[in-house]
Amino acid sequence: MGSRSRSPVATDPGQVFTDLREVAQRVRDGLWQEVPESAQELPADERPAEQLSQLAQQERDRVLSAGADGLEKLADGRTDEISDDEAFGMEAIVLLEGRPAILVQNQDFASQAGDWAVLDGHRAAIRESIARVGRVEVSGHASLDWVGTAFLVGPDVVMTNRHVAAEFALGDGAGWAFRQGMGARIDMAEEYGAPATDAGPAADGVLAVDGGPAFEIAEVLGIHEDVDMALLRVAPAAAGTALPAPLAVAADAPAELTGHPVYCVGYPAYDGRRNEPESMRRIFMDIYNVKRLQPGTTTEFRPERTVVMHDCSTLGGNSGSPVFDLMDHRVLGLHFGGRYGFGNYAVPLWQLVDDPLLRRAAVNFV
Secondary structure (H helix, E strand, C coil), X not given: CHHXXXXXXCCCHHHHCCCHHHHHHHHHHCCCCCCCCCCCCCCHHHHHHHHHHHHHHHHHHHHHHHHHHHHHHHHCCXXXXXXXXXXXXXXXXHHHHHCCCEEEECCEECCCCHHHHHHHHHHHHHHXXXXXXXXXXXXXXXXXXXXXEEEEEECCEEEECHHHHCCCEEECCCCEEECCCCEEEEECCCCECCCHHHEEECHHHCEEECCCCEXXXXXXXXXXXXXXXXXXXXXXXXXXXXCCCCCCECCCCCCCCCCCEEEEEECCCCCCCCCCHHHHHHHHCCCCCCCEEEEEEEEEEEHHHCEEEEXXXXXXXXXXXXXXXXXXXXXXXXXXXXXXXXXXXXXXXXXXXXXXXXXHCCCCEC
């Protein structure tokens, strides 16, 4: 089965779901539901789009139905009977249910079915996490309006990746400064579904909230020499909105690092160069560049490389996302990249408790 997987993360239905038959039944229960036709006939110019939408829904149902068949065969140990269509459908179910990328709206998220129903019991803490993560937006860049994700780790300090900061900052041997003519800020909103009067267009015509608190990046405190990390000093924007309290950063690791439940918060962006487009479509439904909650698990710890791996469904715009421990909501890691079909990488922050750069920045280790 592993050789057929095209998932952007290394996941297997038997490892992701606790009860394969229960998942298969839940998927089937959500299919083939009769939707009453509207009593009002659509205008002629809208009918083709409606027909395309119906065809897309029918194809999605077909794929998920095949996936449910595959899950049942897998549960029965009939792996050799699983067809390519069923393998494709199982992958879709894993990505949509097992490792979802949940839209954030009004600093909140929709309840999930199955194993991730557990998120409801952590809703208050997750909302606090969501409120302290933002999109790194730039001015004066030749081609980009935003470059990644960042999160509050000190009273006036945010953390992101070195490769994110390098889009607007330049090292001169003695330190780092803004590139000429450029500026940057962190916007804590940029959520899906804003009214047109409060929103700006994101990719593919999606509207993103653009009215939340935003904080100017005033200084590049430092770029780490050994790991993909940058620390930036922020200041309230012109409106004077106060910075929220920083997130708690883990000063130690969980007892069990493999298979530990975690979640990312960030802004996945379309990237067809490093990810298979159809897999992305199944996870993100062609909605990109807005804030999402992305649960998953840790998969491996490599202390010699200062790397902890995880299988949350992330994309390029997640660069700089925090990886939270679902049990205590401390930040375990700084997401910095992934390898298609293999998994995702994060800096294990507890390994840097005594790091001079993080100490100077007063990172909130707990």
